[in-house]
Each structure stands twice: as structure tokens, then as C-alpha cells.
Amino acid sequence: MSHAFLEVSGLSKVYATKEGNDFTVYDNVNFTLDKGEFVCIIGHSGCGKSTILNTLAGLDDPSAGAVIMNNKEVKGPSLERGVVFQNYSLLPWLSTLSNVEFGVKARWKSWSKSKVREHSTRFLNMVGLEHALNRKPSELSGGMRQRVSIARAFATQPELLLLDEPFGALDALTRGVIQEELVKIWSETHQTVFMITHDVDEAILLSDRIFLMSNGPNAAIAESVKVDLPRPRQRNTIFQQPGYYPLRNYLVNFLVNRSGEKPDTTSGKPKEVNPLADLDLSGAPAEGAAADHTPQHPRAVNQ
Amino acid sequence: MMQSMPFRAALLSIVMAVLLFGIWEAAVVTPEKSTEMTEYEMLMGGAEQEARVPPPSDVLKHAWDELSNPFYDKGPNDKGIGIQLAYSLYRVLTGYILAALIAIPIGFVVGMSPLMYNALNPFIQVLRPISPLAWMPLALFIIQDSETSAIFVIFICSIWPMLINTAFGVANVRGDWINVARTHELSPLRTAFQVILPAAAPTILTGMRISIGIAWLVIVAAEMLVGGTGIGYYVWNEWNNLDLNSVIFSILMIGCVGMLLDLALSSAQRLVEYNE
């Protein structure tokens, strides 16, 4: 039997409400992740993205179904699944360096002090924090805190990285810088990444595939959209790529117009789509598309 | 006035102290020659001259005498203020440390387990409001030793703030930090020491600070009851001797030592404090 790296089958989450009736957040969610893939999930607030991510992490138990990673069922949290929380979740009494060392020590218990330090410092350098090693989280900006959190997650080198809206609280400029750092580390380490975002541009920049989630209750992953754009992608040039706006329009259209529809999940899997497959991307439309849309894209213009 | 705030505050403190002592001095230096002896004065016989509240200059002179030789020991009824304070501190610290050794671990368990919290809560609610001195007769009867009974009373009064604050601090550690421990596969013991303890430490120290304050309040009363040694006994004994200089001086000393104890705990608190 050849299985995907991560297989989610028949996953549901039901909360019992005070009135006694059940509230089904999502029902019968199925998908797979391949090793080394970068997948983002987009959906309206409250549809159950965080619940899915926490279940993948093993922090939350599903009501039905199972998560299978490397042919083993996920039964609880593990160092093989690193999590970056939206609110950073740094330990405020530890310095930047100690926060990362905390993870590294937990991962490799037999490592010497100097090895732990050297390894942690290397990952903090990758996110450009070599000057802030001894500062406490309260002395860091939101962007710097999230960098520490990302460094901690990558430094423990889990097989699967789970990021819950990691840049949600950051301003656009900071977000762009950290996105690039994230891509840089990811392209060096080739870990599998599953990330929640509400930013369509961010999803296109980072993902191999984007999961579109329908609205809750009884939410489902409606579609798995292939991001057929070449890598490496640059945040300041990606919008010039011919496929960028068709893809972006497809995603926005889903979120605005179609996320309320009941998805067709009879096959049990999200519908696989590639909005760029039928497009002729060889010619001039690229210029036109970029010119048409640039004003809607202030972040790219800022660069 | 370009001086800094602390400087101006200190200046004002000194002015107020001088004013206070001045009024006090003026009020007691010329005692009114009462035409008629009150019933109390009659009972006291001719002692009224010594029994009046002494002026601050006398108290200061007395304080100087006492503090220049604080550790003399001339038998059970005449020991230096340093010795008396040392007895009291010894009792307070013994009872307090024993209480901490028991309250903090139990508070930890109570804070981590809602079951234990609900099971122990009725006991805590009933035992906590009991005045520590109410335990004294029972302690004296069971322990049969006044020294140990005083320590027991300190123990029982310092245990509650530490227990309750530890439980509260532990129960309210942010779920995110617990999740960090879980995703890093920390053992329960490591989670307790590396995450929960540092997270709850400021709250625990607040409890410890409240406890030491209460313990110092209670020791004076407890020593008045059990007698023998200690600052509480000293105050009462000097009252019986009608040495009001010593009474006022020891009251001030109780205040100073209490302040130092609080200062020690608040510096410890600053060490474990963190900003989110």
C-alpha cells in the first residue's frame, strides 16, 4: 500500500451546545498532503480551520475520522508536528534565544549546551534576529515575535509544520518580509507545511496547493486549487506572472460568491482544480493583466 | 521646583515626620496638672508621672540606648531588643517556610486538577476564615509546648494565601503555553517546572508576600499569649513595667522589621516577574 505522507479521512468535529443539540463544525473532511508540499487553507472566519489544524497537531481530538501521518495515526501532540500559533505563544519569561533553545532541547535531549546554542542561533540568524538574542518577547515587536516563533518551529525540524494565521496580526510590510523568510527556510529544509491564512495573495505566493473551505456549520474542504506558478516566486514580481490574476480572481470569486454553497463532496475528496490549465499563458495577456490590476495591489506597488 | 519626584517625596516625608514629632513633643511635654485624679490615676497611685506618654525625644534617646546594645541578655525578663526580634523572626520563618513547603505543592495539585480543587475547596473555605489565634488553645493542648504552638499558629495563618494563590496561578496559566509544552512532548514533570512554575511564579510570590505580612501581624499577638520571649511578649512585658518608652520603641521596631520582610519578598517577586 502506498500512502500519502499525511492522510486525513472522514474527519468531523461536533461540539455539544448548551441547548443540547449538536453543532457540527465540519463533516467528512478528506485530503492528503505529499511530503515537502506547502498547502494553505482559506475560508471564512469560524468555518473550522483552526480546529482542523489543532486536530492535525494532535492538540484536539476529532469527533470522527482519523489523521494518519507516515502510516501512523495521530493520537496526540508530537515533536514531528511543529505548530506556530497566531498569537506567537512564546514563553514571556525566556529570552529570544532561550525560547528557541527550549524547543531544541526538547527535541534533542542528549545535545550539549553549546550544540543547542549553536543550532538555535543559526535558525534565529535565518529570520534576521541575531541582534535580539537576549531580549524578552515583551521587548520585541509583533513581527519579531512571530519570527522567533517560526525559528523555534523550524529549529526543531518537525516533519510537518502547522501554521495558524501566523501573519494575521502583522502589518503588510512586515508580513511581506517574513513571508520571504519563511519561503527561504522552507526551500532549504523542505518540510511539509500546512498553513491557515485569510490573505489570498499570501496563499498564492507560498502554496503548491490551496484548499478552499466552505462556510460552516457542516463545513467541508470544497476544492483543492493547484497553484501552477513557477518557483522561486518573488512577492514584488509575482503579480506580473500571467497566471497570477486569473488564479487570484478564481480564489476571490470562491470566497465572495461560492463559499456558501454546499460543496459536492460525494467523491469524499475535495474537487481538484487548476484554474490555469486552460489558459494560454504564452503571450501578451500578462502585461495587460498586470496593468489592469496593479492599482488593486498596493503592497506590490510599495515595493 | 525642578527636582525629581522621589526627591520631592522624600523631602515631604521628612517635613511630615518633623511636624508629627513636633506636635507630639508639644502635646506631651507639658502635662496638664489635673485638679482631680482620675479613677485610673488613683489606681496607679503615684505612677502618673512615669505613665504619661513619653515625648519623642525620650523615645529616641531610649531607642539609641537599646540599639547600641541590642543583644544583651540579663535573664528572662531583661533581654535586648535584638534577641527578642530574633526569637520572633525565628518563629515566623520556621512556621512560614513549613507552610510554604506544604502550601505550594498542594496548591499546584489543586490548580492543575479541577477534581482536587472541588474536593478540597470546602475544607479551604471553612478553615481559612478561622482566626489563627483561635487555634492556640488546641495547639497548646495537643503540642504541649508554647514555642511549637506559636510556630504552629504562624504555619496555619500563612498557609492559606500561599495555597490559594498557587492554585489560582497554576489554574490560570495560559492554555497556549501548555500547548507549547504539549507540542514539544514535555513530560508532566518538565511541564510543571519549565512552564507552569515560571508562568505562575508571580502569582505564587504575591501569595507568599501576603502570607509573610499576616505571619508578622500574628506573631506579636501569639507571643503576647504564650509569653516567654519574642517581640510580642516584650511589648506586653514593658507595658506591665509601665515602660512606655520601650513600648513605643518596640512598636516602631515591629513596623521596621515588617517592612524589611515585605521588602525582601517584593524583591524576590521582581525576580520572577515577566511582561507578556
Ligand SMILES: Nc1ncnc2c1ncn2[C@@H]1O[C@H](COP(=O)(O)OP(=O)(O)O)[C@@H](O)[C@H]1O
Ligand atoms: N470549544 C468549543 N466549543 C464550541 N464551539 C467551538 C469550540 N471551539 C470552536 N468552536 C466553534 O467551531 C467553529 C470553528 O472554529 P475555528 O476552528 O476556530 O474557526 P476558524 O479558525 O476557521 O476561524 C466556530 O464556529 C466556533 O464557534
Ligand SMILES: [Mg+2]
Ligand atoms: Mg482560527
